[in-house]
Amino acid sequence: MITRGQMTQVRRVCVAAWGGAAVSWELSTPGMLVPxxxxxxxxxxxxxGCALHIRRGLMAELHRSEEIAGAAxxxxxxxxxxxxxxxxxxxxxxxxxxxxxVGGDLYxxxxxxxxxxxxxxxxxxxxxPALGAAAAVxxxxxxxxxxxxxxxxxxxxxxxxxxxxxxxxxxxxxPSACPAEPESPAxxxxxxxxxxxxxADGALTALNCGHPWPYLLRPVPQHCAVQLRxxxxxxxxxxxxxxxxxxxxxxPPLGVVPLPRDPRVxxxxxxxxxxxxxxxxxxxxxxRDGAGxxxxxxxxxxxxxxxxxxxxxxxxxxxxxxxxxxxADDVALLVLRNDRH
Numbered sequence: 001m002i003t004r005g006q007m008t009q010v011r012r013v014c015v016a017a018w019g020g021a022a023v024s025w026e027l028s029t030p031g032m033l034v035p036x037x038x039x040x041x042x043x044x045x046x047x048x049g050c051a052l053h054i055r056r057g058l059m060a061e062l063h064r065s066e067e068i069a070g071a072a073x074x075x076x077x078x079x080x081x082x083x084x085x086x087x088x089x090x091x092x093x094x095x096x097x098x099x100x101x102v103g104g105d106l107y108x109x110x111x112x113x114x115x116x117x118x119x120x121x122x123x124x125x126x127x128x129p130a131l132g133a134a135a136a137v138x139x140x141x142x143x144x145x146x147x148x149x150x151x152x153x154x155x156x157x158x159x160x161x162x163x164x165x166x167x168x169x170x171x172x173x174x175p176s177a178c179p180a181e182p183e184s185p186a187x188x189x190x191x192x193x194x195x196x197x198x199x200a201d202g203a204l205t206a207l208n209c210g211h212p213w214p215y216l217l218r219p220v221p222q223h224c225a226v227q228l229r230x231x232x233x234x235x236x237x238x239x240x241x242x243x244x245x246x247x248x249x250x251x252p253p254l255g256v257v258p259l260p261r262d263p264r265v266x267x268x269x270x271x272x273x274x275x276x277x278x279x280x281x282x283x284x285x286x287x288r289d290g291a292g293x294x295x296x297x298x299x300x301x302x303x304x305x306x307x308x309x310x311x312x313x314x315x316x317x318x319x320x321x322x323x324x325x326x327x328a329d330d331v332a333l334l335v336l337r338n339d340r341h
Contacts, residue, residue, distance in 0.1 A: 006184055058190035085111050086340035087198065090308035094283075094315050094331040104130025105281045105332035106138050110145050115203075117145040117154070120194040121211065122281040124189055124253075130330075136165035137191055137254070151195050151207045152263040159254050162191060166255065190255035194279065196268075202338060204277075206246075210253035212285065215301055217267075217276040217311075218242040243302050276306055276337040278315075283329035287319055295322045308335040 041268060080089045091107055104123035111117060119141045125128040140161035144154040166189050194211040198204060219243070248266035251259065271277060287295040297315070304314045312333050319331060 002319055020163065049127055073261065080107075080109055080334075083339075084109060084116055086338070087116060087199075088308050088337045088339050090312045091332070091334045092312045093320070093333075094316065094327055102298050104134055105283070105330045106134045107279070107332050107334045108141055108145075109334070109336070110142065112146050114149065115199040116336075117141075117151075118198070118279070118334070118336065119158075119193060120146075120279045120281065120332060121191050121193040122283070122330070123191050123330070131161060132169065133165055133191060136161045137193070137263045151197055151205060152267050155193070155195055155207050155209070155254075155263060156259060159259050162189075165189075190253040192253045192282070194281075196277075198271055198336070198338075201269040202272055202340070203267045204246075204271055206248065206268050207251070207263055207265055208248065209251045209259075210256075211250075212280060212282050213246045213248065213250075214280070215278040215298070216244040216246055216271070217278060217301060217306060218244070219274050219306055243298055245298070271336070271338045273338050273340050276308065276311070276335060278311070279334040279336075281330065281332045283327065283331035284315070284319065284333065286329060287323050287327060287331070289322050290324060295319060306337065308337050311335050 080091050082089060093105060095109075105121070106123070107118075107120040109118045119138075121134070121137060123133045123137075137158050140158045141154065144157035148154045148157065169189075191209075192211040193207075193209045194214070195207040196214075197206070198203065246268050248268065249264065251263065272280060280297070285295060285297050289295075295318075299316055300318045301311075304311050312335050315333055319327070
């Protein structure tokens with residue numbers, strides 16, 4: 001069945017071919033020079049008009065496609081609010097696929113009766129093919145984060161959603177498959193996930209499935225800060241911070257092996273007022289420059305400002321400088337600062 005867009009393309013090709021044939025005929029036909037040149041000029045003007053018309057149509061179609069893709073990407077990885085229950089947030093996503101605003105990385109933060117629940121994850125692979133798994137995992141988190149009393153329950157709901165997505169994709173790739181799972185790239189799809197819960201008192205608990213642990217940034221003590229004479233105190237001083245790498249028990253990524261019946265939640269201490277959590281996907285620390293050197297994320301964090309938006313922007317710019325703008329993998333950055341009193 002020929003679509004309307006295909007018919008439009010056929011008409012455009014026919015018009016362009018006709019114009020080219022007409023110009024060639026006029027140039028090769030014997031006769032008086034001046035009338036032939038005038039006719040040839042007319043045909044050239046017609047061909048130029050056709051080309052401009054085709055270009056305008058293609059640009060309009062490209063613009064509509066970009067609008068549709070942008071709306072779909074924003075629905076998947078929607079912008080986070082600037083503040084949630086006393087926490088200031090900032091986030092950024094860099095896709096390794098040219099022309100894509102999002103890829104296989106995902107993040108979300110929602111306020112619940114159990115505290116602020118945060119997820120950050122990374123689907124195997126990158127770019128547009130990984131969007132389906134990211135959508136399945138994010139959709140399950142956005143629903144389960146409010147309903148499940150424990151982080152383990154949230155994680156199991158996400159695992160089930162990923163399993164359904166993998167099975168559906170495998171069947172669509174192999175319609176004639178038996179009830180047994182067919183061999184396909186979808187059958188090997190997995191997602192690294194870090195689940196965090198920040199209680200009202202700042203207590204941090206986490207479940208980690210093969211994802212990089214976050215960094216905890218502490219502001220420099222006030223007696224170490226150099227305050228310019230006459231200037232007002234800065235609630236988020238732009239000075240080197242103490243950087244601590246949180247660590248704990250790590251489970252395999254979702255989709256590799258089944259989760260244990262009751263995943264043990266890891267206590268990560270507290271996020272005190274003024275402290276900042278920096279979450280990231282492995283595309284940040286694994287990014288390399290032209291000489292093969294890894295991106296020095298911890299050193300960059302130690303010199304970065306503690307304002308969440310400026311911290312994300314600074315790491316983003318440093319990543320692009322380090323890699324020359326050529327990322328090998330998607331990168332997601334998420335920053336949360338405790339501004340509670």
